[in-house]
Amino acid sequence: xxxxxxxxxxxxxxxxxxxxxxxxDPLLTVKMILLEIHxxxxxxxxxxxxxxxxxxxxxxxxxxxxxxxxxxxxxxGDKSKLNVSASIKFYVDLKKHGVxxxxxxxxxxxxxxxxxxxxxxxQINLDSLPxxxxxFAHKIALLKRHCFGAVFDTFFxxxxxGGTEEKAVVHYRPDETMYVAADKDRVIVIFSTIFKDDxxxxxxxxxxxxxxxxxRGSQTAPQVLFSHREPPLELKGTDASTGxxxxxxxxxxxxxxxAGKDRENTINLIHTFRNYLHYHIKCSKAYLHCRMRARxxxxxxxxxxxxxxxxxxxxKTMSGKTFTRK
Numbered sequence: 001x002x003x004x005x006x007x008x009x010x011x012x013x014x015x016x017x018x019x020x021x022x023x024x025d026p027l028l029t030v031k032m033i034l035l036e037i038h039x040x041x042x043x044x045x046x047x048x049x050x051x052x053x054x055x056x057x058x059x060x061x062x063x064x065x066x067x068x069x070x071x072x073x074x075x076x077g078d079k080s081k082l083n084v085s086a087s088i089k090f091y092v093d094l095k096k097h098g099v100x101x102x103x104x105x106x107x108x109x110x111x112x113x114x115x116x117x118x119x120x121x122x123q124i125n126l127d128s129l130p131x132x133x134x135x136f137a138h139k140i141a142l143l144k145r146h147c148f149g150a151v152f153d154t155f156f157x158x159x160x161x162g163g164t165e166e167k168a169v170v171h172y173r174p175d176e177t178m179y180v181a182a183d184k185d186r187v188i189v190i191f192s193t194i195f196k197d198d199x200x201x202x203x204x205x206x207x208x209x210x211x212x213x214x215x216r217g218s219q220t221a222p223q224v225l226f227s228h229r230e231p232p233l234e235l236k237g238t239d240a241s242t243g244x245x246x247x248x249x250x251x252x253x254x255x256x257x258x259a260g261k262d263r264e265n266t267i268n269l270i271h272t273f274r275n276y277l278h279y280h281i282k283c284s285k286a287y288l289h290c291r292m293r294a295r296x297x298x299x300x301x302x303x304x305x306x307x308x309x310x311x312x313x314x315x316k317t318m319s320g321k322t323f324t325r326k
Contacts (some may be wrong), residue, residue: 006274010209035276037268039064045072046082046124050133055079055126065275066090066145066172071118080126085118086143093170094147102150107139148172148271151180152189156258158182169240176274177240187253190232191274192241201228203281204247223252249273 041062049058057079062070069087091099103111103120108121123139151168158164162176163184170178179190195201208226215221225232226249231242234250249275250278316322 004064009237018322035272037145037272037278038141039070039144040141042072042084042143043137046137046140047086047134049082049126050129050137058082064144066144071115071142075123082124082126083115083121084124084140084143085115085121086147087117088119088144090109090145090170090172091119091147093168093172094150097151097154097168099147099150102153103146106146114216119291122125128280130204144269145268148268151178152187152267152271153263155180156263159184159187159255159258167238171241174239175246178274179235179238179240181234181309185255187258188234189253190234190240190253191249192231192235192246193249193274193277194241195228195245195247198320199285200281201247203284204277207277207280208249220256222254222257223250225250225252249277249326 039062045058045060045062049056057074057077058072059074060072062072064070067089068301071083071085071087073083073085075081087173088094101212107122110124112121112123114121120143122143138144151170155164155168157184158166166182168178168180172178172181175194177192179188179192181188195204205226205228208224211221211224215223226247227242228247230248230252231240231246232248235242235248251270253266253270
């Protein structure tokens with residue numbers, strides 16, 4: 001057991017263990033899930049309120065990825081209205097790239113002056129809901145997605161118009177950033193993300209290699225580059241996060257990804273990529289630990305069964321006398 005644990009904790013052995021399990025364990029080859037782009041708790045809460053015949057007071061705070069907090073409440077105690085507010089720590093960075101205008105485009109008159117301590121507020125009148133309440137609740141639950149989407153939408157438009165010298169650096173997490181730039185023929189997106197353990201870097205490299213292999217099978221896939229500790233040249237002169245424990249994932253998006261019907265899907269996928277990557281890294285580590293514990297337990301059982309019996313065993317008779325059986 002000590003040998004196996006040592007092999008797992010030493011980074012240079014981890015990729016060998018991972019690849020061994022990948023090749024010989026069919027359970028590890030299941031399809032990786034995509035994270036939902038909307039907040040399910042927010043959607044279900046709103047839908048419950050929309051379908052309820054009785055209007056009740058509500059005061060709910062919901063957490064999301066990247067430190068985003070949603071607050072659902074009744075303005076001034078008016079139970080016929082709902083305020084859905086979002087507190088987004090990096091909203092200042094988003095405002096530089098047209099997030100206010102983009103939210104007006106998505107939600108129209110629902111956007112009102114933000115509540116105290118909030119960055120964005122939507123107000124819903126429960127007496128004048130649309131016919132498709134489920135679709136409306138889902139749209140409100142996409143609030144965080146649309147905040148990220150504003151940056152991508154702006155730079156996708158810059159690319160269509162021939163590119164721009166403007167760059168976007170969004171500090172969406174402490175010590176982590178997202179860089180976006182648009183040239184005339186491509187949009188470059190670079191995630192600077194923290195890898196706290198050496199194991200995370202190795203598993204991350206395995207995932208990135210799979211992205212490269214996937215591009216060989218589909219020429220329409222975007223180019224994906226991964227580097228560790230050495231930041232891409234595009235980040236030079238910017239305030240994007242850099243450091244020894246920082247990994248850099250670069251996406252090169254071409255016009256086929258940024259225009260037409262594929263634009264929205266590109267935004268849906270790329271804005272959740274950081275969380276998608278770390279989620280699956282954690283799942284892989286948990287799975288590896290689980291499989292190694294199970295395999296170690298099996299090895300110990302084999303060793304216990306193979307243990308020879310002692311030849312000289314001292315036993316007692318009914319009268320209390322002892323004798324040795326040879």
